Amino acid sequence: xxxxxxxxxxxxxxxxxxxxxxxxxxxxxxxxxxxxxxxxxxxxxxxxxxxxxxxxxxxxxxxxxxxxxxxxxxxxxxxxxxxxxxxxxxxxxxxxxxxxxxxxxxxxxxxxxxxxxxxxxxxxxxxxxxxxxxxxxxxxxxxxxxxxxxxxxxxxxxxxxxxxxxxxxxxxxxxxxxxxxxxxxxxxxxxxxxxxxxxxxxxxxxxxxxxxxxxxxxxxxxxxxxxxxxxxxxxxxxxxxxxxxxxxxxxxxxxxxxxxxxxxxxxxxxxxxxxxxxxxxxxxxxxxxxxxx
Amino acid sequence: xxxxxxxxxxxxxxxxxxxxxxxxxxxxxxxxxxxxxxxxxxxxxxxxxxxxxxxxxxxxxxxxxxxxxxxxxxxxxxxxxxxxxxxxxxxxxxxxxxxxxxxxxxxxxxxxxxxxxxxxxxxxxxxxxxxxxxxxxxxxxxxxxxxxxxxxxxxxxxxxxxxxxxxxxxxxxxxxxxxxxxxxxxxxxxxxxxxxxxxxxxxxxxxxxxxxxxxxxxxxxxxxxxxxxxxxxxxxxxxxxxxxxxxxxxxxxxxxxxxxxxxxxxxxxxxxxxxxx
Numbered sequence: 001x002x003x004x005x006x007x008x009x010x011x012x013x014x015x016x017x018x019x020x021x022x023x024x025x026x027x028x029x030x031x032x033x034x035x036x037x038x039x040x041x042x043x044x045x046x047x048x049x050x051x052x053x054x055x056x057x058x059x060x061x062x063x064x065x066x067x068x069x070x071x072x073x074x075x076x077x078x079x080x081x082x083x084x085x086x087x088x089x090x091x092x093x094x095x096x097x098x099x100x101x102x103x104x105x106x107x108x109x110x111x112x113x114x115x116x117x118x119x120x121x122x123x124x125x126x127x128x129x130x131x132x133x134x135x136x137x138x139x140x141x142x143x144x145x146x147x148x149x150x151x152x153x154x155x156x157x158x159x160x161x162x163x164x165x166x167x168x169x170x171x172x173x174x175x176x177x178x179x180x181x182x183x184x185x186x187x188x189x190x191x192x193x194x195x196x197x198x199x200x201x202x203x204x205x206x207x208x209x210x211x212x213x214x215x216x217x218x219x220x221x222x223x224x225x226x227x228x229x230x231x232x233x234x235x236x237x238x239x240x241x242x243x244x245x246x247x248x249x250x251x252x253x254x255x256x257x258x259x260x261x262x263x264x265x266x267x268x269x270x271x272x273x274x275x276x277x278x279x280x281x282x283x284x285x286x287x288x289x290x291x292x293x
Numbered sequence: 294x295x296x297x298x299x300x301x302x303x304x305x306x307x308x309x310x311x312x313x314x315x316x317x318x319x320x321x322x323x324x325x326x327x328x329x330x331x332x333x334x335x336x337x338x339x340x341x342x343x344x345x346x347x348x349x350x351x352x353x354x355x356x357x358x359x360x361x362x363x364x365x366x367x368x369x370x371x372x373x374x375x376x377x378x379x380x381x382x383x384x385x386x387x388x389x390x391x392x393x394x395x396x397x398x399x400x401x402x403x404x405x406x407x408x409x410x411x412x413x414x415x416x417x418x419x420x421x422x423x424x425x426x427x428x429x430x431x432x433x434x435x436x437x438x439x440x441x442x443x444x445x446x447x448x449x450x451x452x453x454x455x456x457x458x459x460x461x462x463x464x465x466x467x468x469x470x471x472x473x474x475x476x477x478x479x480x481x482x483x484x485x486x487x488x489x490x491x492x493x494x495x496x497x498x499x500x501x502x503x504x505x506x507x508x509x510x511x512x513x514x515x516x517x518x519x520x521x522x523x524x525x526x527x528x529x530x531x532x533x534x535x536x537x538x539x540x541x542x543x544x545x546x547x548x549x550x551x552x553x554x555x556x557x558x559x560x561x562x563x564x565x566x567x568x569x570x
Contacts, residue, residue: 056470063400091471103463108485117481118471 004072005178005210006032006055011069013050013059013234021066024050025234028069032178035208037201039215039225039242041257047234048214052180055212056096057086074177091121095171096180097200100187101163105155111135111166112151115173122174138169142199161192168200175207182214197224218261222246230254232279253279297565304564310557313550321370333360334368336519347539354539357529362539365521366547372522373551376437377502381495384441388448389491393479395449396456407453413446419508426514436515440505444498451494455487462486489566497559500552507548523548 013025025047032038042048053059057078060067071078073089098104105114112128115135119126126134132151139147142165155163164185171179184200185193201224204211215221221228221242228245230238230253238251249255256279301307325331329350339359347354353362395406413421425439459465460483468482503523509515510524518525523544530540 058466058469087472087474089472090469091473096467096470098463098467100463104467106464106468106482106486108488121471 003033004031005034005036005074006030006212007070007072008051008055009070009072011051011054011067011071013047013054013068014066016064016066023234028231028234028236030229030236030239032210032212034177035204035210036227037204037211037213037225039213039221039228040231041215041218041221041228042231043216043257046231048216048231049182051231052096052182052212052214055180056090056094091118091176092174093176094178094180095174095176096182097167097171097184099183099185101167101185102155102158102160102187104167105163107154107156109154110151111153111155111158114155115151115170118170118173134173135169138173139166141203142166142169142196144169160188161196164188164192164196165199168196168203172203172207172209176209178210178212179204180212180214183216184213193220218246218257230257237279251279301561301565304561306557307561310554310561313554314558317370317551317554318374320367321374324367324371328361328364328367330361330364333364334521344533344537344540346537353543354537356526356540357533362526362543365526366523366544369521369523369526369544369547370551372433372516372520373503373506376433376440376506377499379437380440380444380502380506381498383437384444385448385491385495388445389452389484389487391445392449392452393456393484396453397460397475397479397483406449410446410449410453413443414450416443418443418505422505422509423512423514426509431514431517433516433520436506436509439509440502443505444502447498448491448494451490452487455490456483459483459486493559493563493566496555496562500555500559503551503555504548 008028008030011025011028011030012023014021014023028047028051030038030040030051040048040051050059054067055071055073055078059065060079067079073094076085076089078086078089105111109117112132112135115138116126116128116131119131119134135151136147139150144150144162144165150158150162150166155166158166167184181200185196188196197220203209211224213221213224225242228239228242229236230245230251232253238245238249238254245254246258249258301311320327324334328334330337337358337360339355341359342351342355343359344357345351345355345359351361351363353366356362356365391406391410395403395410421443422436422439425442426435429435429438456479465478465482468478473482506515507522507524507527510522511528513525513528515524516522526544527541527548530537530544533540
C-alpha cells in the first residue's frame with residue numbers, strides 16, 4: 001500500500017441537529033493510488049461533496065459535524081495531524097477545483113496576483129516577476145495563448161471557460177500529488193466543459209497527479225477515470241475499474257444511474273428511478289454492518 | 294476607473310459636494326494666507342470693535358471680543374477636519390478589525406465581541422460622549438477619545454455583516470483550501486471586498502463626526518476657548534440672538550457646508566461603488 005496517496009477507511013459522518021442526528025456518510029472506504037484518476041459518482045445529496053470537504057479538513061471544524069473513521073494522506077492520519085501540518089498540505093500536496101470557477105477567485109485581485117499567491121505557497125518568497133513567468137507557462141499548458149492579457153485581467157473580466165482553465169492551471173501550479181475536482185465546470189456549458197476536461201485529463205496524466213473526480217456526469221466519468229466509486233445515500237454501493245462498471249454493471253442503483261443518462265436519440269424523457277429498496281443493498285463491503293440500520 | 298470618475302462628474306450634486314469639500318479643505322490648509330486677521334485665531338482682544346455686524350473689513354462681522362469671525366471660521370475648519378480625521382483613523386481600524394474577527398471566527402468569539410458592540414450601540418451616542426467627557430477633563434484630546442469610543446461599533450456592525458456574507462463566497466473557501474491562514478483570509482481576501490463599504494461610510498461619517506464634535510462643543514464639553522471651534526462659536530452666539538445674528542448664522546452655515554459636502558460625496562461614492570456588480 002505504499003503506492004496509495006489517499007486512503008479513507010470506515011469514514012462516517014453525521015450532523016448533529018437540534019433534536020436528532022442526520023447520518024450523511026456511512027462507512028465509506030475509498031483509496032486512490034499515485035497518479036490514478038478515480039471518480040466518485042452519485043446523485044445530488046448522496047454525499048459526494050462532503051467527502052471532498054472532509055479530505056480537505058474543512059468540515060471537521062464545523063459545529064455539529066461528527067466525523068468518524070480514518071483519512072490518510074500518504075500515510076499521515078489527517079485527523080491526528082496538527083493544524084500547521086494540514087495547512088502545509090493544502091495547496092501544495094492537495095489542491096482542489098471547484099464547481100464555479102468565476103466565484104472561486106477573489107474579484108479584487110488580478111489573475112497574475114492570484115498566481116503569485118498560489119505559487120508563493122509552493123516556493124516561499126518567490127518574486128512577482130518569476131511567478132508571472134511561471135504563470136504564463138502554466139497558462140500555456142491549459143491552451144491560453146494570450147496569457148499576458150489574462151494575467152492582467154480580473155476574474156470577472158474573463159469568460160467562464162477561460163476561468164475554468166485558469167482554475168485548472170492554478171490547481172496544478174504547485175504540482176500537487178492529489179487533485180480534488182468537485183464537479184468541475186458544472187456551471188459551464190457542455191462544449192466548454194468537454195474542452196477543459198480534456199485539458200485537465202492531459203495535464204494530470206503528464207504530471208502524474210492523482211485525481212478524485214466528483215461528478216454526476218457518467219459520460220465524462222467514463223472518459224476521465226480509471227476507477228469508479230458509485231455512492232448512493234452516503235454509502236458506496238459499487239466500485240471497480242471504469243470498464244467493469246460500465247460494461248458489467250452489477251448494482252441496481254448503478255444500472256438505474258446508467259439508464260438515466262439522456263440519449264440524444266431517445267424521443268421521450270428518460271425514466272429515472274430513485275429510491276428503490278434494492279439500491280440500499282451494497283454490492284460489496286459493509287460486511288460488518290446490518291443493512292438498513 | 295476613468296469611467297467611474299466620469300460617472301461621478303456627470304452628477305451635478307456630486308460635483309457640488311466635491312467643490313464644497315475642496316473649498317473647506319483648501320481654506321483650512323491655506324488659512325494663514327487667505328484670512329484677513331490670522332492672529333485672531335487665538336486669544337486676541339480688540340474691544341474697540343467688538344460685536345460688529347458684517348462690513349467691508351470684517352465680512353462676517355466680529356465676535357464679542359472683537360475678533361474677525363471669518364478668520365475664526367476658517368481656522369475652525371482646521372480643527373474640525375483634524376478631529377474628523379483623527380476620530381476616523383482611530384475608530385475605523387478598531388471597528389473593522391473587531392468586525393472581521395467576529396464575523397470570520399464565529400462561535401463564542403463572535404458572540405462576545407458582538408455583544409460588547411451591542412452594548413456600545415445601545416447607548417445614545419451623544420450621551421456616551423458626554424459621559425466620557427464628564428469623567429475626563431473637557432479637552433480636545435478627550436473630545437476625540439469620547440467620539441472615537443462611540444464611533445467604532447458602527448464599523449464593527451457593518452464589517453461583521455459583510456464578512457458573514459463574504460465568508461460563504463467561493464473564493465474564501467478556495468483560499469482556505471489552498472491553506473491560507475485565518476489572518477490571510479481575513480485581511481487579504483475578505484477585507485479588500487469590504488473596502489468600498491468602508492470608504493463610503495467613512496466619507497459619510499466625516500461630516501457626522503464633525504457634527505457630533507460641534508454638538509459637544511456647543512454643550513461646552515468639546516474644544517475649549519480660545520481655540521476656534523464651530524460648535525462653541527454657535528453656542529456663544531446663541532445667547533445674543535436675534536440681534537447679533539452673525540455670531541451664530543455664519544458658524545452654523547460653516548457646519549452645514551462641511552456636513553452637506555461630505556454627505557453629497559458619500560452618496561456619490563456609494564452610487565459609484567454600486568455599479569461594480
